[in-house]
Amino acid sequence: MTDYASTFRRAVQDAILSAAEDLYNAGEIPAVPTGSFVLETPADRKNGNLSANAAMAWARELRRPPRKTAEALAAQIAASPFGKQNFEKIEAAGAGFLNFYFGQGYYAALLAEVSAAGKAWGRSDYGQGERINVEFVSANPTGPMHMGNARGGALGDCLAAILEAAGYSTAREFYVNDAGNQIEKYGMSIDARYRQIFDPAVAVPEKGYQGEDVAVRAKSYAAIHGDALLRATEEERKKTLTDYAIPLNIADMHSMMDKYRVYYDTWYHESALYASGAVDAVIALMQEKGLTYEAEGALWYKASEHGGEKDEVLVRANGIPTYFAADIAYHKNKFERGFSRCINVWGADHHGHVARMKGALDAIGLDGSKLDIILMQLVRLTRGGEVVKMSKRTGKAITLVDLLEEIPVDAVRFLFNMRAPESQMDFDLDLAVEQSAQNPVYYCQYAHARICSIFRKLAEEGVLPADWTPAAGLPYAERLTAPEEQELTAKLGTLPSEIIEAAKAYNPAAITRYCMDLAALFHKFYTACRVRCAEEALMFARLTLCAAVRDTVAGILTMFKIDVPDSM
RNA sequence: CCGCCCGUAGCGAAGUUGGAUAUCGCAGCAGAUUCCGAUUCUGAAGGCCGGGGGUUCGAAUCCCUCCGGGCGGACCA
Numbered sequence: 048m049t050d051y052a053s054t055f056r057r058a059v060q061d062a063i064l065s066a067a068e069d070l071y072n073a074g075e076i077p078a079v080p081t082g083s084f085v086l087e088t089p090a091d092r093k094n095g096n097l098s099a100n101a102a103m104a105w106a107r108e109l110r111r112p113p114r115k116t117a118e119a120l121a122a123q124i125a126a127s128p129f130g131k132q133n134f135e136k137i138e139a140a141g142a143g144f145l146n147f148y149f150g151q152g153y154y155a156a157l158l159a160e161v162s163a164a165g166k167a168w169g170r171s172d173y174g175q176g177e178r179i180n181v182e183f184v185s186a187n188p189t190g191p192m193h194m195g196n197a198r199g200g201a202l203g204d205c206l207a208a209i210l211e212a213a214g215y216s217t218a219r220e221f222y223v224n225d226a227g228n229q230i231e232k233y234g235m236s237i238d239a240r241y242r243q244i245f246d247p248a249v250a251v252p253e254k255g256y257q258g259e260d261v262a263v264r265a266k267s268y269a270a271i272h273g274d275a276l277l278r279a280t281e282e283e284r285k286k287t288l289t290d291y292a293i294p295l296n297i298a299d300m301h302s303m304m305d306k307y308r309v310y311y312d313t314w315y316h317e318s319a320l321y322a323s324g325a326v327d328a329v330i331a332l333m334q335e336k337g338l339t340y341e342a343e344g345a346l347w348y349k350a351s352e353h354g355g356e357k358d359e360v361l362v363r364a365n366g367i368p369t370y371f372a373a374d375i376a377y378h379k380n381k382f383e384r385g386f387s388r389c390i391n392v393w394g395a396d397h398h399g400h401v402a403r404m405k406g407a408l409d410a411i412g413l414d415g416s417k418l419d420i421i422l423m424q425l426v427r428l429t430r431g432g433e434v435v436k437m438s439k440r441t442g443k444a445i446t447l448v449d450l451l452e453e454i455p456v457d458a459v460r461f462l463f464n465m466r467a468p469e470s471q472m473d474f475d476l477d478l479a480v481e482q483s484a485q486n487p488v489y490y491c492q493y494a495h496a497r498i499c500s501i502f503r504k505l506a507e508e509g510v511l512p513a514d515w516t517p518a519a520g521l522p523y524a525e526r527l528t529a530p531e532e533q534e535l536t537a538k539l540g541t542l543p544s545e546i547i548e549a550a551k552a553y554n555p556a557a558i559t560r561y562c563m564d565l566a567a568l569f570h571k572f573y574t575a576c577r578v579r580c581a582e583e584a585l586m587f588a589r590l591t592l593c594a595a596v597r598d599t600v601a602g603i604l605t606m607f608k609i610d611v612p613d614s615m
Numbered sequence: 616c617c618g619c620c621c622g623u624a625g626c627g628a629a630g631u632u633g634g635a636u637a638u639c640g641c642a643g644c645a646g647a648u649u650c651c652g653a654u655u656c657u658g659a660a661g662g663c664c665g666g667g668g669g670u671u672c673g674a675a676u677c678c679c680u681c682c683g684g685g686c687g688g689a690c691c692a
Contacts, residue, residue: 087634094635103634103672141635142672187692228691345690356618356688363690370692398619399687424620425686466628469620471685473627486654487640493654501651510651560629564639574647574656615654 095146113143155524174215201463213550234285240265354406494566520591
């Protein structure tokens with residue numbers, strides 16, 4: 048793994064262990080300690096850049112006051128070549144913490160790493176190319192996409208991007224529910240809307256989809272084909288209208304996702320599972336394995352014996368398989384396509400489905416633990432302090448289309464990734480529409496634009512040599528001694544591990560936050576340290592730092608498919 | 616009744632493999648620009664980390680319990 052920061056942390060841990068051995072050899076401590084300890088970044092920088100609790104963790108084992116052990120370790124490491132090169136100070140503190148303060152040698156070496164990586168800084172091969180399928184949005188093609196789909200889109204897409212940055216090989220997938228009960232319901236609804244054109248007395252069935260979008264489809268069909276369908280049977284009419292409308296709805300979802308900058312590798316159609324016989328096959332498989340029984344005319348799956356709360360119907364009394372049966376076939380198919388892990392982004396209202404889905408995979412001989420479900424809490428819209436109720440049925444819900452008409456894609460993608468998936472969020476439409484400084488995405492973009500402006504200005508005025516590159520500043524990197532310079536450099540250093548942690552936790556919000564923190568540290572640096580200064584060596588060193596920040600911010604925003612303006 | 620998520624400053628959140636004086640933004644208060652972009656920065660103020668009990672050197676973090684909010688518990692998806 049080409050990750051300077053974590054390689055360095057391991058080196059520090061090794062240094063502590065080796066110092067402990069030295070102490071033992073010198074007869075200072077009674078044994079070579081074996082207990083594990085933690086190396087962490089203290090919340091308060093006054094306690095160093097890195098802190099180890101080794102002396103405390105070893106206190107019992109060595110039967111020695113931790114503070115005393117820490118002092119001996121600190122002195123030992125400080126005297127070593129590794130210690131001299133990288134640390135300004137190593138000290139024992141508090142109850143026995145071992146605190147490390149980075150020295151200029153460390154910062155200079157780190158900055159060289161970041162500069163060499165450019166916009167790729169932060170990426171690692173941690174995931175070893177493991178193939179992961181990320182399924183998200185998967186909206187029904189029976190109506191407009193809602194705010195849950197919007198959050199799921201931003202979350203799933205950025206999560207996939209983070210996994211890629213952490214070295215995984217990801218595929219983005221959209222599961223199109225173009226079969227089953229809701230399609231029946233859609234047929235019923237569009238049939239009513241079609242007949243309504245010619246007879247206003249016809250009403251949409253109470254259980255049907257009430258949205259205007261269905262009427263729009265019916266009208267556009269009638270505009271082309273007229274009233275001929277009125278003379279067909281109800282079944283023919285429903286089928287014809289459905290076959291006409293659903294592909295159009297799916298095409299709309301494609302273009303909507305394009306606008307949202309979400310590009311899927313696969314649009315997997317539920318209907319394909321039926322057409323290929325995969326649904327019947329998985330039902331047959333479950334029957335063979337004795338996982339089913341018949342009752343009240345339906346075929347049941349013994350879910351309660353496999354992690355579910357209660358048994359579930361696989362095939363209804365009317366002979367039609369349930370969505371659950373299709374979903375088992377679908378996930379079986381996914382694993383058969385060679386993914387070692389599948390991640391699904393679901394709305395929290397589907398949580399009841401999680402245990403039985405994983406259990407079903409185990410039951411048919413797959414590994415349910417390789418399916419990870421992200422239960423995303425639903426979004427609540429507010430406008431003027433009032434909650435805006437979402438409802439597909441009223442036809443007045445705020446859709447993804449509406450949202451992207453009101454708010455720039457950059458802001459939507461960023462804002463939806465500012466909260467961990469499992470936290471509930473209110474989306475304040477009034478605030479989000481504001482393109483003001485309050486918007487965090489502008490704060491990050493501005494940091495980038497500001498840096499570009501520095502380079503622009505210096506080039507215009509001929510202060511910078513025409514052939515100047517950040518590499519030219521590296522020999523002077525040890526000139527960066529101000530706290531603001533060192534804090535900023537240290538923050539750059541943590542990105543690789545931040546991305547790995549975000550990937551492991553499935554939490555893109557950690558990276559949007561990182562980006563804001565980095566931008567904030569840059570602005571502090573900018574205020575405290577003049578880049579354009581009299582001393583050329585120092586200016587070059589600062590320009591190198593600026594370029595590293597510029598490229599790192601650009602790398603993150605680009606990863607999230609957010610624009611990176613040179614000026615605003 | 617059962618299950619899942621959430622509860623941290625006026626508001627929105629971070630921190631949850633147990634660590635030092637609990638972090639950040641917004642709003643409000645007081646300031647900063649002859650000079651690289653003020654869409655910026657500095658400072659002060661603001662807290663029984665929902666309540667209670669437990670585990671231990673140490674708990675926002677782990678366990679129990681109660682309270683409050685959201686969402687589930689279809690031959691819907």
